[in-house]
Amino acid sequence: MLKPLMNFTGGLAAALLVMSAQATALKQEDISVAEVLRDRALESSDAYSHVESLTVEVGPRRAGTKGDERAVAWAQQKMKDLGFDRVYTEQIDVKRWARGHAHAEVTAPFPQPLVVTSLGYGASTPEGGLTAEIVEFADVDALLKAPARKVKGKIAFINKRMERARTGEGYGPAAAGRSKGMRAAAEKGAAALLLRSVGTDSDRFAHTGMMSVDGVENPVPALALSAPDANLLEAMLKRGKPVQVKLNVHNEALADGPSFNVIGEVVGREKPEEVVIIGAHLDSWDEGTGALDDGAGVAVVMETARLIAELPQRPRRTLRVVLFGAEEIGLVGAKQYVDAHANDLEKIIMVSESDFGAGKIWRFDTRIPESKFAIADQMMQLLAPLGIKRGDNKASGGPDGSVFVAQGVPAMTLHQDGTDYFDYHHTPNDTLDKVDPENLKQNVAAWVVMSFLATEMDGDFGRVSTEH
Amino acid sequence: MLKPLMNFTGGLAAALLVMSAQATALKQEDISVAEVLRDRALESSDAYSHVESLTVEVGPRRAGTKGDERAVAWAQQKMKDLGFDRVYTEQIDVKRWARGHAHAEVTAPFPQPLVVTSLGYGASTPEGGLTAEIVEFADVDALLKAPARKVKGKIAFINKRMERARTGEGYGPAAAGRSKGMRAAAEKGAAALLLRSVGTDSDRFAHTGMMSVDGVENPVPALALSAPDANLLEAMLKRGKPVQVKLNVHNEALADGPSFNVIGEVVGREKPEEVVIIGAHLDSWDEGTGALDDGAGVAVVMETARLIAELPQRPRRTLRVVLFGAEEIGLVGAKQYVDAHANDLEKIIMVSESDFGAGKIWRFDTRIPESKFAIADQMMQLLAPLGIKRGDNKASGGPDGSVFVAQGVPAMTLHQDGTDYFDYHHTPNDTLDKVDPENLKQNVAAWVVMSFLATEMDGDFGRVSTEH
Structure with missing residues (x-):
């Protein structure tokens, strides 16, 4: 019989709180x-x-x-x-970029296509594409710590999974690979970056998104892989043979241009x-x-x-x-x-x-x-x-x-x-x-x-x- | 207290059934x-x-x-x-076909891209693509019954939803549009067929699959639309203005070639x-x-x-x-x-x-x-x-x-x-x-x-x- 009494007391406290709050x-x-x-x-x-x-x-x-x-x-x-x-706009200046195509395929040892998409403001491959061996990293920190000789000329593959949570708190740790991965890969002389998508699904969609590109001297192509495709590369690598991937990517950096904040007021x-x-x-x-x-x-x-x-x-x-x-x-x-x-x-x-x-x-x-x-x-x-x-x-x-x-x-x-x-x-x-x-x-x-x-x-x- | 007795009786009956079955x-x-x-x-x-x-x-x-x-x-x-x-193969002859690209976009009144894929053994558009108004049909029967003047020169859009069921029994009614739709569209002089995917998901994947192509005199391009894209066309049509779609499709019919049944025996x-x-x-x-x-x-x-x-x-x-x-x-x-x-x-x-x-x-x-x-x-x-x-x-x-x-x-x-x-x-x-x-x-x-x-x-x- 204690509970109703406690509830009553709680209710009373709440009511007092309301009264006091109303006053101020x-x-x-x-x-x-x-x-x-x-x-x-x-x-x-x-x-x-x-x-x-x-x-x-x-x-x-x-x-x-x-x-x-x-x-x-x-x-x-x-x-x-x-x-x-009132409804009005305020102009802003934006960096512009045109997404072209992004194709990827494993050429050896088990040829098959991969589903990828360019990360925002990503670079192109040379005309006709590039083919290189992939080298896997658990996350961007592992790539950052790797000696350049391990990465040079290869495609860095960051294979970090994102945790599902109501708060979305898994996003930050996974998105670090997207924001910092291309820069790290480029600085170590990698041919390109392949990133397990920053996402919690297991559908064959690659997740695009922004990365840090400012001041990167020789930006390399940077592509997100769908989760099933990242699984595929992981499974191929487990078989112990070098995995070769061909990338063919075209995007275009464009001149800056206008966009707008659109504002409406009551x-x-x-x-x-x-x-x-x-x-x-x-x-x-x-x-x-x-x-x-x-x-x-x-x-x-x-x-x-x-x-x-x-x-x-x-x-x-x-x-x-x-x-x-x-x-x-x-x-x-x-x-x-x-x-x-x-x-x-x-x-x-x-x-x-x-x-x-x-x-x-x-x-x-x-x-x-x-x-x-x-x-x-x-x-x-x-x-x-x-x-x-x-x-x-x-x-x-x-x-x-x-x-x-x-x-x-x-x-x-x-x-x-x-x-x-x-x-x-x-x-x-x-x-x-x-x-x-x-x-x-x-x-x-x-x-x-x-x-x-x-x-x-x-x-x-x-x-x-x-x-x- | 009746239940245990009934269970016992049931068990006895089952045991008798087993004995009788064993005999034969x-x-x-x-x-x-x-x-x-x-x-x-x-x-x-x-x-x-x-x-x-x-x-x-x-x-x-x-x-x-x-x-x-x-x-x-x-x-x-x-x-x-x-x-x-024993492991052996038996050769079979198969019709071959190369899938090229398939692009679709709404050009008016609300320009945006669509996610599509060619149905198996589908035809190409003219080089550079084709643009035409879409005309919606509830299912392939509605298309079959439509007067040719309603379809001629337009893109027939079959917008039949598939029902989800453990047995998969929704497949037949929806797949009729895939198997028969292109033939019906071609015979009425349509420019192409757009088919709501035969599928139960609401993901942005188009579902490919086979259609009846034999004996169609002037096959037209036939594309499946993902469910969200079919929803999009439906929503645009409800706004009452003609909806124009541009298609650019390339596939190639190839010479017949061999494949195999692979057979293993114990x-x-x-x-x-x-x-x-x-x-x-x-x-x-x-x-x-x-x-x-x-x-x-x-x-x-x-x-x-x-x-x-x-x-x-x-x-x-x-x-x-x-x-x-x-x-x-x-x-x-x-x-x-x-x-x-x-x-x-x-x-x-x-x-x-x-x-x-x-x-x-x-x-x-x-x-x-x-x-x-x-x-x-x-x-x-x-x-x-x-x-x-x-x-x-x-x-x-x-x-x-x-x-x-x-x-x-x-x-x-x-x-x-x-x-x-x-x-x-x-x-x-x-x-x-x-x-x-x-x-x-x-x-x-x-x-x-x-x-x-x-x-x-x-x-x-x-x-x-x-x-x-």
Whole structure:
């Protein structure tokens, strides 16, 4: 019989906490409005139709391509149609690159084709291709430690598997091979890099993605292999004979060109100069239609703002939706945004980005002063019924958001379940069918609570620590 | 307290059934040996290592290609290594074809690339490609019924979805579009055929496969679209504007050439001229490594025979493993086998083929005289503990086996669970990682029971009805 009593005490404590928080943070009337917005999102949000529209009517939109241009036009028109008060673009400069072909095949001892794709901004082989023996490394560190004579003239094969996790925490260790592998291979005189895809699937898709190319003197072709093809090379190598691979790759580095951050605002009624930024990135990789990465995020933040714009009055502060350009090729849009707005960053009350697919949100992180935790606690009252638990105070704000956090801008992160995200990430298989409309509704419900209350709250979060 | 009594009665009835069956069919000592073989298979069968070897050391092996040649050499060597008494090949003639490239893209109103693959033996576009409007049909029957003016000069798009089922029964209705679609499109003056892939996945792989090309006067390019790409066209069409697609396809029809059925025998000790055929097909489609289709089947029947060859004595009859050539392009190896052996078919006691992936076996069908059902019942005593239930008496014997059944040869079919089979079937994604080693052990356990007892039984099944 102890349990009900404890529950009662807990309930009482919670009620007291709410009362105390209300006194210092959010008004009950705003919480009530947020609750209505949340429930409206769960019933009728249109986020799925936005991502459907983007993937069907635009599709692939790598920064600096024609698809990117179409995406910029699409985003402006869509935000106008959705009733935003202001819609505008800000130009950014992007490095451009044209993907050509990428063929690979084992020529000996067991000839058969391999499924590969060029990593972003990768080099070409000589005309007609190149053939060399492969040499396997457990990870990029093993390649970095290897003597050059072991690698010279060969194809370095990094065979690191990525671990599956809801948080996506396996990504960093595996992606190190992608970001640093080509440079390491080139510096040791390798003929090329073959990288087991940074992904958690076992489908015959290679996962593309960005690598560090700046300042590499003699860049070599760098290709991701699908997981089954990496298994194949591994199995051939176990048989003890040298494995020869032929690569034939053509890509083109192009002159720099323009892209755009696309921005839509619901202008604040009391403090229009104070801004809550909710973001996503508009660009995608070029082999899928960018449904999960990051069409879903674009849809969620657009729909969040639409629901708020439908209220009878504007929120106190301005809600600014920023669809960043060129995220995939190095957070280019976010970096140039922060540079261009260096003098306005203090007016950004909070930043948050949706860029982790379309899974259910399960955790709410913040990066705010501890003295303001009552606000997050009040948000949690509306988030908890959505299956969301309170996380830590080390919110990154998302990839583009992290660029703002590095300048001291407070941030929040609504973590999506990323268990399956890296099955599709940066592959041709990132398509609309991978998006569950019900999950998107839950996402919008959480986003609208966080976003609306951040625009309405008394006071602000000041600046925050930029430490990890 | 009723239940234990009922169980006892059931057990008694089963025991009586066994005694009566033993009198007319299988000897208890053979059943005991079969049980040992079954349990050995469950513990230590090497089927997985056979399919690993085939996929790693040979890989794709479409009939009439270099890969096919390597597969034929591999199969002979492997069967010799496994201790078969006789290993030999029988030449067959196959139509040959070289797959070139297949590119497709929507050019208007929403330009973006599509993932496609040529159906087997498909034609090319004119140099430089062709661009035409697509016109959608629910299935091939709708195309067949359409007036030619609706199709002429356009790309016929058959958008039939395949139903998922353990039995694979959704395959026939969907595959009709593949087998008959190009002919129908060509006869109505279409520019080309685009077919929603015959498959149950939602991955961005197009499923290739055979179509009827003989006697089509003006064959047109015929391409399978991945499911997400078919969804994309469907979504574009719903927006009401004409959808233009550009196709650029190159393939080459080649002169006929040789391939081979590869045959290995464990020769019978008493009636060597009487034969039980267990088969699989050695060829595969060319975009995957043919792990499920039909490397797994090859491995299962090879391992079945190996286990039997390890016994202290040879079985009464000959166990003949036939690895059919050119199954994928029209059961060519089986048809030529039956033609070449027309006079020996009476000596084939039973035929069975494994060609439905690597799922667990769940059902045992026969095509034998009802008077011999006691034999199947006795087999079931050893199969039931493997999770297998008795099916009907309409066994097809498998795709190649059905060619024998059409000549009155008795057949058995051990049905695999095909729930996922058509997720991978005829795609680049048919690779070793899709094969579960534990499932293969269960397969071999069932096959060794059926095969061994068929070689040992008293009497035979005579000839059977060829009706479906």
